[in-house]
Structure formats: structure tokens, C-alpha cells
Amino acid sequence: MATLELENLVKTFDKATILHGVNLKVEDGEFVVFVGPSGCGKSTLLRSISGLDSPSSGEIRIDGQRVNDVSAAHRGCAMVFQSYALYPHMSVYDNMAFGLENMRMDAALIRSKVTAAANLLRLDALLERKPTQLSGGQRQRVAIGRAIVREPKLFLFDEPLSNLDAELRVSMRAEIRDLHTRLKATMIYVTHDQVEAMTMADKIVVLRAGKIEQVGTPLDLYNRPVNTFVAGFIGSPRMNFISASLVSGQAAGVHSLGMRPEHAQLAGPVAGGDITLVVTQVEQLGSSSLLHGMVAGDTPFELVLAGQTDIRLGDNVGIHLPPAQLHRFDQGGLRLPN
């Protein structure tokens, strides 16, 4: 249970600046996801919060207390690492108990806490095993269990699901969400996968090159991205961008237009509508179809159609762009009001 504030956080390694003055406020009990392309500084930001790295300047406050000079152990954070970082020579039980033993907690109390966490994560039957004898998902749960037993103020997850296969990732996603609901703890989760961010977060922080691009709820980011980067990053398949000159009736200053593939509509089987798409690829998913093509010669454009389609490669189709769903951006890529 804690709030977290970051004020003007800067981190430089040698000569490279990784974080350029990050300001952020995380409310008590929130599930915040840091998302961004690789190298954007999201992991560095997380490590600065955890205390494993110290920021070059700026302030970190947990529950209003400045913790810049507090060691990682005493900040009250628990971290789940991408590689799980389970101690390979210890059993599952010892892995979870290690932190509590270091705090010189009473053995009986340790046992009850570890057992409770194991119950919560369905690890009871595995307590005597070594990490190498566990599957990826089980290891992940042990890593989470190790974080839970310490009852931290702040949970930090560093791309915890990236080593799991797609199916397991979906179920672990739900489990972590479920855990958040039950523990009501403040959690910070780092990922490069925007689907993970959208499905899990109360609040998403989009980072690019060491700067925060936008902070908001998943739907905020989806409906009102502040710039072309966020617009392109959030949503799958990604948003189409076309030059404003292709669509008539745009206000002065509008440089490019964004349209999500699922919002664009088919105007008719032949040319017509706002723009014409030359289909270069058709993906039939059964429940929906994805058209890839080009507009105005060389601008790629994607379109999601409900159900199945008989449109083929090389067809020219007219596309209607509903004005309410159109995102307008200026020369610098910033969002313009509708």
C-alpha cells in the first residue's frame, strides 16, 4: 500500500542519457504499466524505483518519503525479474523464505507466510522442488510468490511474461490481474507488449527515448493519443497514417490523419468512398479479415473487416473514413482537436 512520486528523474550512463526528467505520480493500489519500444528506458526507470540503480538527479518518493538514499532492501519494494532470478540451488520453499530469513523473522511465522503465498499461487505441491524442475509458468509463480511473502509496499514487475509462450502469457496475465485485485497493492509493470499494457493496466505510461509521451487509462490512450507515436504504439493492428491532402475538407494545419484499421469502413466493392485501397494481401482469420494494401500509391493501409470476405489480391476497394474516428495530427505529430 503506497503511493509513488517521481520528480524530474534523470539517469545517465557514462555519456548516454537514458532518462530525461521523468515526472510521474502513482496512486495507492494502482496497477501502472510502463510500455514502450525496447531501449526507451522503461527498465531503467523501474530499476531506479527499486533502488538497484540510483538516478543521476531527481527525486523518488514512496509514501511521500524521499527514498533516493535508501537501499533497495529497505525501500519496501519487491521485484519480479524477467529471468525470474530464482536461486537455482534452493528449493521453492527456500526461495520464498530467503528474504524473510534475512529479516530474521521467526521460523514458524516464515512457514505460515510461505504456505499462505504458496496456497494463493497453487504452489503447495511444488515446495520441495528445485526451480530447474519447474515449468516456465510455475517458475514465474514462484518469483511472484517470493515477492508476495515480503508484503511489500510496491510490486515491481520487469517484463515478467516475456519468456512464456503465448497461451501461458494470457493466463498469467489474468492471474497477475487477479492477484492485484486480491492484494490491492500498488503494482508497477514493465512491458514492451502493448496488448499486455492494454489488458492489465489501470494506468498506462508510454515511454519513448527516456521521456514520458502520455499517461492515461488504456481507453484514453486508445481514443485520444496525444501524438502519432502513442497513436501508432497503442492498438493492434497499428493505426494507419495518411497524408491530410488525400482527404478533402481538412482544416488548415492538419498534416496527417490517423485511422484505426478496425474503424475504417468498406465503402463499396468498387472504387469510391474517401480513398481507394489497392489490396496486396488478405488475411482470413475466420471471425474477421485483415486487408493489407496501398493508398495513393505508396502509403500502406490496413483494414479489419468483420466476418469473412471475398475480396482478393489486386482488387481496388473504396474506403470510407468515419470523421468521428479520424485522428488529426499537425506537422510535429501532435494531436489536433477534432
Place this chain on the structure above:
Amino acid sequence: MANPVQFLTRTRSAYRMGWTDYFSYAYLVVGLFTMFAPVVWLVMSSLKTESALAQFPPTFLPYSQKSVSVPGYDQPLPLYLTRITGDDGKTSERPMAQVMRLGIMATMVDPAKPAEKPVQVNINERKPVNELEFATSNYTEIFGKFSFGTYLFNSVFITVIATLLTLLINSMAAFALSKYQFKGQKWVFGLIIATLMIPPTIILVPVFLVINTVGLLNSLWGVILPAIATPTGVFLLRQYMLTIPDELIEAARMDHASEWRIYWKIILPLSAPALAVLAIFSVMWRWNDFLLPLIVLSKSEYFTLQLALNSFQGELNTQWHYLLAMTVITLIPITLVFAFLQKYITTGIASAGVK
């Protein structure tokens, strides 16, 4: 590997011997012979009696001359197969015991008929009767003589304590050099490695002076302490520890583990293969060490086995049969350590080299 015969007769091609096979096996046989023959010779010789050792030409197996007790003589007499020309001019061969010998003539008596008058025989007319006899008394007797137990204790004490301390000191240095970032880290590491270039004999006199000054002459600690920090050990362990993921240490740090606990509970158990390698090396170094004990330990009650072996070789008289037996006993611990831990040497060195 399951079937040793199959394993030892493997060939490159599954069906026939290629020239590489001939070459490899020839090379291996030569290697086996040159390395193993002296050891086998040593073991066989250690089982020979004092007189059999002095025999020329030497035999491979421990033969010794048979002797018999003949009534009327106090000592057992050595037995010879003797050619005797009888009164009828016929020659016959039969075993005779030698009573005494003067020049080239020996006085022999037939052990079957001790009452008969001894005969004079030319020593060229007879051959000693040999029998295979393992002189295990060489081994049993040294335990009673020369305070062998003391030497053994000294050697074991030095080897065990020095190895434990070597593992501790070197792994702590390796931990710091592999897992902490500090200014001059590379420089310190380079300095440690650079000491490999200085031969131990060069620093022998300074080491002696230091040991003398701190009053460790004629103390087992004077042999243990100077040798516990080794650049080889630091290098070996550091290279291995570099392969331990930093995230484990970070996780432990977040788990409230002190730096000592990280070292003791995380790093040490995970470095076990490299520690095993260093332990084997250290045992071999300490056990076989001769020069340092030689200058530090001058009183015989502090002698290690190696020093005792050396002192056996007297100025006038060397008791070879005891010396050889003791040499074999000295070899045994090293052989055992190597036999049981050698699998770690290959795995440990291999993984220490590749990051």
C-alpha cells in the same frame, strides 16, 4: 561409456580402423607407458625386500631368494640350484643350501640330507632359487619407525587447512572482482594475474624473511599462510562467477540479504564446480609442496611426508625399501582425490573459460 571395452576400442568410423585411429591409439599407448610405467615400477619395487632391490639385473616382479632352515645351522640358509658332478662322473642338478662362501668357492649342504658332509661348489655352477614374495613388511614397519604418523598428520593438516583457507580467500577476492564495479577493478585484477609471472623460487628468500620475522618458523602455519592466496585460484573463480547472472544478486539484495549472505548463500553454492577444481589443485599443490616446507620446517617433528622422504635419503646409507613404500603411501591421497573429483576438472575448467 556403459561398456568399458566398447568405449576403449572406439574408432572414428563405425566399421573399421582408419589411419587416425592407428595414430591415436599409438599415441595413447606411448603416453600411457611413459606416464604410468614409472608409477608401476615404483609400486612393484616398494614390495621388494632390501636384498631384491639390490639385485642386478633388476626384475619387474618382487622376487626374493628362497631360504631354508637346515638342522644344525642357526640361520636359514639361502637356496641355490646347484650342478654337482658326482663320484661316478654324472652331473645332476638339485637345490642346495649355502653354508658359507669364500672367494669363488661356496660350501653347500643338501637340505634334504643335512647329515651329509658339505661340498665345495664353484659359484658359477649354481643359480639362486627365487620365489615371488611381496614384502608387505616394508609398509607395516614404517608405521612403527620414523614417527610416520606425525609426518602424515602434518601433511594432512597443512593440506586440509590450506585448501579450506585458499577456497575462502580466493572466492572472496573473485566475488569482489566479478560482481562489484569499482574504480581500479581491472587494474587490481591485472595486478593479481601479473604475479603469475613471478616464479615462486624468486620470492623464496623474501618469504623466508617474512615468515622468520613474524615468528612462524617451525610452525605448520608458516607453510599454510604464505600460500593461501593464489592468482590461479582468483582467476579461475572470477571467470566462473562472471557467468552467474547479476539478477540473482539483485534479487538477493532486494531480499534483504547482506553482502556477506549473498556471498555465502548464493555465490558460493553456485560456484561449486569451480571451487571443486580449485580444491583439487590446492590439495595437489599443498600435498606435493616441497620447497616451502623445506625452508620453514627444520625440526623433524614438523616434517611433512615430502620432507620425511627427503630425510630418508641419508648421506651414507639409504633405506630404499622404506623410502619406496613411503613414496607409494604419499601418492595415494592425491590419486584418490583426483579419481573422485576429476570430472569436475573438465567441467569446471570448461565452464570457467567460456563466459
